[in-house]
Each structure stands twice: as C-alpha cells, then as structure tokens.
Amino acid sequence: MIPDLKQFEVWFITGSQHLYGEETLRQVAEHSQKIADTFDKSKHIPVRVIYKPVVKTPDEIYNTLADANITKNCIGIIAWMHTFSPAKMWINALKALHKPMLQLHTQFNRDIPWSSIDMDFMNLNQSAHGDREFGFMVSRMRLNRKVVTGHWENEQVQQKINIWCRAAAAWYDWQGAKFVRFGDNMRQVAVTDGDKVEAQLKFGYEVNTHGIGDLVAVINASTTKEIDDMINVYETSYTLVDSLKKEGNQRQSLIEAAKIEVGLAKFLKEGNYKGYTDTFEDLHGMVQLPGIPSQRMMATGYGFGGEGDWKVSALVRAMKVMASGIPGGNSFMEDYTYHFEPNNEMVLGSHMLEICPSIANAKPRCEVHPLGIGGKADPVRLVFNVAAGKGLNASIIDMGNRFRLLVNEVEAVEATNDLPKLPVARVLWKPLPDMNTGCTAWILAGGAHHTGYSQNLTSEYFEDFAAIAGIELVLINEDTKLYNFKKELQWGEVYYQLNKS
16 A cells, blocks of 8 residues: 555756866766666665756756656656756746755765866866755745755765655655545544645645445445455454454454454545545444554555544655655554653553554554444454654644644653553653643644654654645754744744745
8 A cells, every 4th residue: 555665766867068068068977877876776765766868958957857747656856966057047947847856965076186186177076066056046936945965975865865755755645645534524623624625736635525324335345255354364463352252252343343444445445545534423334433444554554534634644644655664653643641740741642543553562452442432332443552762743734824734753652551441552752852842832833633653754754745845844852942932933924924825
C-alpha cells in the first residue's frame, strides 16, 4: 500500500549559458552528470535522481521544466547553477513550474586548488555567485523551495536532499488521492471538521462520504474462507487472550472483527482510497466499531482518522509515505490525559482503539473489551506500549483563511507502571520544551486533539512538506518561548491577511 519510492524521479537540472564556450560547457555537463549519478546511487536518497542536459537558453529551460511538469513519476527538480546562468532566462519556466523544487548550492570541487587556480578554473566554477543570481529570481518571484548548501559528497547534504525527496513523494501521493469518510463528522465537534473543497484546491486530494451501509454491504459479502484466513493472520501475528482463542467464549467477536477487516480492505482497494475515517456515532449495521481492522489498515499504509477527522487521515497517509523504509512507525494519535507529577509531567497518548502497531515496542496482545461508548458490541483491539525515544506530534488545522501545520517535538518515555484496566495501545511522552510551554503553545496555536504521531520523522520533514504545500508551519520545540511564540502567531495572522491571493 505504501509506494516504492524508487519508482519516483527527481530531475537534476544544471544552469549555464553559451558565453563560456564548448569546452567549459562540456566540463559542466560531465560534472553535472557525475553529481546526479552519485545522488542516484546514494544510500541516503530514496528516489531516482535523473540527469538532464545542461540548460543554456530560455527555451531549453522552459522545455525541460515543462517536461518535468507532465512526466508522471517526476516528483520534483533539483536546480544547480554550475556557472553563471542569467536568471531572467528562468522567469517563464519558473512561472509554469508545478513540481516542488530544491535549490542545491554547491560546487563540483570541494577545495580551492591553491597552487593551480587560474581564470579558466574561475570561469568554470562560478556556483558561489551563479546560485545567488538564481536564488534572487526565485525569491523575487516568491516561490517556495528548499535551499541545501554544502559540498555534494557530504553526507549531511545528501540527508537534507533525502528529507526533501520524501516530502515531495508524500506531496505527489496526495495529488488525486481519495479519502473516504464512513458516516459524517462526529456531531457538534469543530476541529475535526473543515473545508473539504478548499482542501482539494490546496492539497490535491478529495474527501467524500459513504453511508455506513455501503461498507456493511461489502463486509457482509465476506466469505467464510476469507474470514478464516484473516483469523489465521491474527493468531500467528499477535498474542490472543484465551477468550478469543478457538474455544474461547468471545471467539465470535474475533470472527466479527475479521469479517469487518476483510470487507474494509476490499472497499478501500476497489475504491482506490488512500485513507478513511469512521465514527462510533455512525455504525448502523455494523456489529462493532473497527478496532484491529483500523489498526492493521494503518500498518499497511492507509491513513486513518477517528470521529470523521479527514485532515488527520490524510496527514497520517503523508507521514507513512515520507517514512517509507525508515525504522520506526507513524500512527493516528490523541492526547488523552495528563500526568501532572511535579518535575515528571507527561501526556498519555492513546485512542479508544485505533493506534497503529507500527509503533509497538513488542508483539501486541489481541484483546476484547467493552468500548463504553457507541452502544455496540465489545470490539477487538491490539494492546501494546510504545518505546521511549524522540518523536513528534503533527496536526493540520483549518484556521478559516488558511491551513496550519502544527508540530510539537516530544520525548517518549518508558511506561514504568502497569495499566491493567486500560485495554488500549498507549504511549507516554513529554512535550518539548516542557509540559507547561508545550501544551500552552499547542492550545494557543489551535492545535487539534487528534494528531499524527511519528517515531522516525523530524520537524524538517514537515518544514519541507509545508513549503511544498504552501501552508503555514508552526513548530514547538526545545527553543520555544511563549512570548516569542505568541508574536509568531500574530505575525502569521498579518502575513496571511496580506497574502490572501
């Protein structure tokens, strides 16, 4: 379900001009080819990096960028000026560019050849001011791009390119994506709702609702063999409590859960959906709220949002794509309750059922318990703790005149107390820079109670993603001071009022 990132291409485009003559241009092409090939073979860069012939005229530039726009698997371009490339040549092409762009500020040689440097060398290696000329034009046109500075062989440079490539892949995955809501938004809830038309215009994905009966019809068409095969997966993948085993008195609950998962998987696949939402308020015809089915759908790469929260469903999907192949996991999450012990404050993150097992620290237990809400049969769910370590929570919220991407870096901590009466997957974390500042800043920024929780993405991924999407990013981290944070929010209001277009 998560795409292989190697199917995607980033085009490496080098700018120059005819002024330098054929010999210099030949060396520019050779150098550019070598850099592109190195990136293409780099263990740090997850996509294909494709060398494109050096562009030297307005027509060559326009045609290359126009080809990038229409090439299906091209998810963005890397632009580099080996020599000086007069930036007025780039204007029409940049106006037409629809793909994300990274500007690489590097040069072919790492060191200055002190004893042999001459004017031929200087004429060939002009990135120091060629990139500034190009950078001026991109900034003059108010175009978003990532700028990566440093020698192209440096691992840190390639890691920054890696992060941008992953953000570009997630953005590409959103274009034309479909997310389905089974039932509507949870009644009277504000933050989980929003403008789906504006989201389609801004983000490229569509969100539409199906009545729960449409899903139930597919669930009820599940065959005995399909259900038995799914139960076998449960039995081999997880530790089942005795009541769910073959002779257990709650075995029927496991059969119903397997039946729901078979139907849900079919519905999503046949509809070409990349994520979905449900809500315990709309379950007509369903025996239980999907617990283990939603957990396992997320583990395969689908986005999910509880209570009709389509924005977090789409965000979780984007996080899954960005993190493809990286150890660790990403999950739908909710800030559930607080621990205010002095000098040891923390958040208990969880949800009624639907936390992705990709973040589990051990083999999950498969259990069945009353939900306590919704009035349906006791649902089956996977129960586990989450490992300690660095993490973050991210939320996309509809501020009315714009979308805001809010990120809080956190430190997950080991659960030192048993929770024998809390039968849900859970994670404990300490918000950065501290509980007081982190939670207060989240509230001030209008952050939702539903989030995407990540073990393997850093805030830089979201910075790049927000820039590609053209939306506001607000970051809460170890450097956050509430006075400055309030000012940042105020400045953001002014900026977006002045830039409504």
